Amino acid sequence: MRGTNQSGMRAHNERLVLTLVRRHGALAKAEIARATGLSAQTVSVIMRQLETDGLLVKGDPVRGKVGQPSVPMRLDAEGAYFLGLKIGRRNEELVLIDFLGQIQGRVQRTHAYPRPDDTLRFALDALEALTAPLKKAQRARIAGLGVAMPFQMWNWASLIGVDPAEMASWQNRDIQADLAEHVPYPVYIQNDASCACGAELVFGERDTPRDFLYFYVGYFIGGGLVLNGALYNGRTGNAGALGSMPVPGPTGSVQLIDVASLSGIERLLIARDEPTQHLWGAPENWSLDPVVLDQWIDGAARGIAHAIAAASSLIDFESVMIDGWIPPALRDRLVIEVSTALADINMAGITPPAVQVGTVGPAARSLGAACLPLSERFLVDGQTFLKQL
Numbered sequence: 001m002r003g004t005n006q007s008g009m010r011a012h013n014e015r016l017v018l019t020l021v022r023r024h025g026a027l028a029k030a031e032i033a034r035a036t037g038l039s040a041q042t043v044s045v046i047m048r049q050l051e052t053d054g055l056l057v058k059g060d061p062v063r064g065k066v067g068q069p070s071v072p073m074r075l076d077a078e079g080a081y082f083l084g085l086k087i088g089r090r091n092e093e094l095v096l097i098d099f100l101g102q103i104q105g106r107v108q109r110t111h112a113y114p115r116p117d118d119t120l121r122f123a124l125d126a127l128e129a130l131t132a133p134l135k136k137a138q139r140a141r142i143a144g145l146g147v148a149m150p151f152q153m154w155n156w157a158s159l160i161g162v163d164p165a166e167m168a169s170w171q172n173r174d175i176q177a178d179l180a181e182h183v184p185y186p187v188y189i190q191n192d193a194s195c196a197c198g199a200e201l202v203f204g205e206r207d208t209p210r211d212f213l214y215f216y217v218g219y220f221i222g223g224g225l226v227l228n229g230a231l232y233n234g235r236t237g238n239a240g241a242l243g244s245m246p247v248p249g250p251t252g253s254v255q256l257i258d259v260a261s262l263s264g265i266e267r268l269l270i271a272r273d274e275p276t277q278h279l280w281g282a283p284e285n286w287s288l289d290p291v292v293l294d295q296w297i298d299g300a301a302r303g304i305a306h307a308i309a310a311a312s313s314l315i316d317f318e319s320v321m322i323d324g325w326i327p328p329a330l331r332d333r334l335v336i337e338v339s340t341a342l343a344d345i346n347m348a349g350i351t352p353p354a355v356q357v358g359t360v361g362p363a364a365r366s367l368g369a370a371c372l373p374l375s376e377r378f379l380v381d382g383q384t385f386l387k388q389l
Contacts, residue, residue, distance in 0.1 A: 010046070013038065015380045017046050018055065018075070022202070022379070026059045026072035047073055054141075055079040055099070055378075075099050080378065081142045083130070084370030085123050086192060087114055087149035087175070089160050089219040090280040094126040095366045101203040103363065105130040110280045113162045114153070116173040124182055144186040144373025147176060148195035148365045150220070151238060160219070160263070188372035191238060192216075195368025196360070197224020198231050200321060202371045202379070205359035209318035213311055213353070215242060215304060216364060217324025217334070221260045227315070247306040250299075256307050260300035262325060268292045283327045283362050293330065301337035308338070309345045312353055323358025331357055 016036055021027055027035075033043045050056040051073070059072040079099040086093045092114065096105040107126035111118070131139055150156065157167040176189040190198075196216040201208060214224040223242030225232045233239050243257035257263075266276045269292065278285060308320050322335050339355045360367060 012380065013042065013046050014050060015378060017043070017050065019379045021056065021073065021075055026074035028062070028070035028072045030070060031072075053079075077102065078138065079141065080374070081134075081138060082370040082373050083127065083142065083145040084195075084366045084368070084372075085145065085147045085179075086195075086366040086369055087119055087147065087153075088192070088280075088365070089113060089150065089153075089156065092119060092122055093363075093366045094123060094130065095363065095370060096130040097367065097370045101367065101370075103367075105133075106363075106366075108281075110277065113157075113160060113166065114170075115166075116169055116175060116178070119175060120178050120182075123179060127183065142185055143377045144188060145179060145183055146195070146369035146372030147179065147187065147189040148192040148369035149175070149189070150222075151191050156220070159257075186373060186376070188376060190233075190369070190372055191222070192218070192365045192368075193222025193243075194224050194231060194233060194237075194240060195371065196222075196323065196358075196364035197226065197240070197368070198371045198375070199360045199364045199368035200224075200323070200358055201226060201229075201231060202374065203360055203367060208321075211315065211317050213242075213308065213315075213317050213320045214240070214358070215260075215307075215320070215322045215324075216358075217260065217262060217300075217322070217326055217331075218365070219262050219266075219325075220257045221300075221304075221324075225315075242307055242311075245307045245310065247303040247310075249303075254303075256303050259303035264299070265292065265296050268295060283325055283330075286327055286330075297330075297334060297337055301334060301341045304334075304338045305341035305345060308342055308353065308355070309347055309350070312347070312350050316351065317353040319354040319356055321356050321358045323360060323364055325362045328357075328361070 017032055020032060020035055029040065029043045029047055033040050047056060054076055056073045057076040059074050062070045062072065077098045077100045082097050084095045091108060091110045093106065093108045095103050097103055107129055109122055153170045154167045157164040176187050180187040193216045197214040200214060210229045212226050214226065216222050221243045223240045225240035243255065245256045246253050247256050247259065249259060262279060266279060269276045322331065322338065324331060335355055335357050342352055342355065358364065
């Protein structure tokens, strides 16, 4: 990433500095100047302004070298706030996060299936509940609301066991526009699995590779595609639709969603006449028969492994990350089983990518939704494909 010393580029340079500090932690002016190619004077001006704006705060001086001690600057947690709404097939969630990505509040609810009017009512009620405790100055720093939801939700009615007529209303509703009529800040929208991948890019616990494939195991498995360090969404915003990828099934070719989605666990439980509602609450509270998990993981791991092999023949990924609305122990086991299944596939001529656990966890879709206004306002290479209202 390079800055520019030309006039008129202040906004870009400020985003550049904020992106570097977010990615690497507290940095001194000299470190930022070296990383960006900006002059020391330009960096000083930018960082003073960001401090004045409440986006950066001074850290403790670093001593021990010749000359004045350097003073690293870090993000101010109260510099900005963001809201993220996840609309799911079995549950909905609204989160409020601060500038560091820390969740300050969360409201959840489960449902048999989402309805536009109910979703709008939930979002507005939850928004009021989360923002009411904030001070006036904090509310003024809310930079936007992001929405993560499956695209073309009406096409999935039969797969979630709902009469298509019950979901048809989504086809003629613009939830982004509906929300924008009721909130005083910009509203952004993106596919839910792409949002989860975006959360890994922005809030992931480790340095992510420049190119990687991302799987998120939700009611339907989905994913994201990261190329050259940026989320790639394609012409229609639906690139990385890994759930639609053909993979071998028990009786022939199926789609990945058929063998590696939580809907599969739901079907297994229903067949055993066992309750399923707990699947859509907090994953850490799951209590499932090991027989059910063994049966699901076997098919899910083989399906994901074949999807990885197919994708790797097209793009030379360094790694694959797997996350989802699942307990950490189940996610870790799934990663091991996928790696094992991948080793059994003939990948002659292809360098297999490393299979790793995602680091954000079940809240990745909600956090990714909140990342949409954060990226648009404060990061370089922001989500410029997003529509703002």
